[in-house]
Amino acid sequence: DAKTTQPTSMDCAEGRAANLPCNHSTISGNEYVYWYRQIHSQGPQYIIHGLKNNETNEMASLIITEDRKSSTLILPHATLRDTAVYYCIVRGSGNTPLVFGKGTRLSVIA
Amino acid sequence: DVKVTQSSRYLVKRTGEKVFLECVQDMDHENMFWYRQDPGLGLRLIYFSYDVKMKEKGDIPEGYSVSREKKERFSLILESASTNQTSMYLCASSRGDRDYQPQHFGDGTRLSIL
Numbered sequence: 225d226a227k228t229t230q231p232t233s234m235d236c237a238e239g240r241a242a243n244l245p246c247n248h249s250t251i252s253g254n255e256y257v258y259w260y261r262q263i264h265s266q267g268p269q270y271i272i273h274g275l276k277n278n279e280t281n282e283m284a285s286l287i288i289t290e291d292r293k294s295s296t297l298i299l300p301h302a303t304l305r306d307t308a309v310y311y312c313i314v315r316g317s318g319n320t321p322l323v324f325g326k327g328t329r330l331s332v333i334a
Numbered sequence: 335d336v337k338v339t340q341s342s343r344y345l346v347k348r349t350g351e352k353v354f355l356e357c358v359q360d361m362d363h364e365n366m367f368w369y370r371q372d373p374g375l376g377l378r379l380i381y382f383s384y385d386v387k388m389k390e391k392g393d394i395p396e397g398y399s400v401s402r403e404k405k406e407r408f409s410l411i412l413e414s415a416s417t418n419q420t421s422m423y424l425c426a427s428s429r430g431d432r433d434y435q436p437q438h439f440g441d442g443t444r445l446s447i448l
Binding site: 256258265266267268269270273275315321322323324325326327 | 338367376377379382392424426434436437438439440441442
């Protein structure tokens with residue numbers, strides 16, 4: 225599975241959009257991009273995933289560049305409860321286990 | 335919504351004890367996973383299972399075993415607990431009928447070995 229690079233930490237003002245970048249320049253054609261987050265003392269929470277088209281659900285939007293070498297997770301109106309570590313993961317087929325990196329620590333500030 | 339339930343949020347055991355961590359999912363998922371999470375090391379895969387009575391070693395299986403007698407339940411066993419197994423243990427499950435299905439996690443068991 226391809227490796228990902230994320231900033232160590234980011235701040236976002238409450239009510240503003242949080243844009244979390246992820247680089248995955250070695251991604252291959254059949255690998256999906258997944259986003260999870262982990263709030264302190266809880267298990268990771270699945271947010272969204274995609275292959276090449278942009279995706280949106282009730283939690284967030286995922287924007288994948290045309291060359292698929294990077295992506296951005298967008299939380300449209302961040303709240304204090306969105307403060308968490310966000311993980312970008314690239315994974316191939318076959319239901320292989322996830323490999324979590326260090327992620328981005330997002331702090332939403334009032 | 336997917337529900338993955340781990341039997342205990344906090345557990346304290348003694349060195350040498352046999353420890354059982356239980357995980358149950360209610361979505362008829364084929365795949366189940368056990369991870370441990372330690373500061374600075376992230377999540378590491380211990381064991382996983384693609385079907386009842388099947389198991390595969392992950393990255394760090396030493397000192398652990400697993401049991402999957404029923405589809406909904408996946409147990410992690412510490413045969414003889416040691417202090418270096420003090421950690422947060424996370425269980426996850428996912429559908430197995432299609433590729434690319436996301437994994438869903440429980441809230442974890444924080445295990446302390448004294």
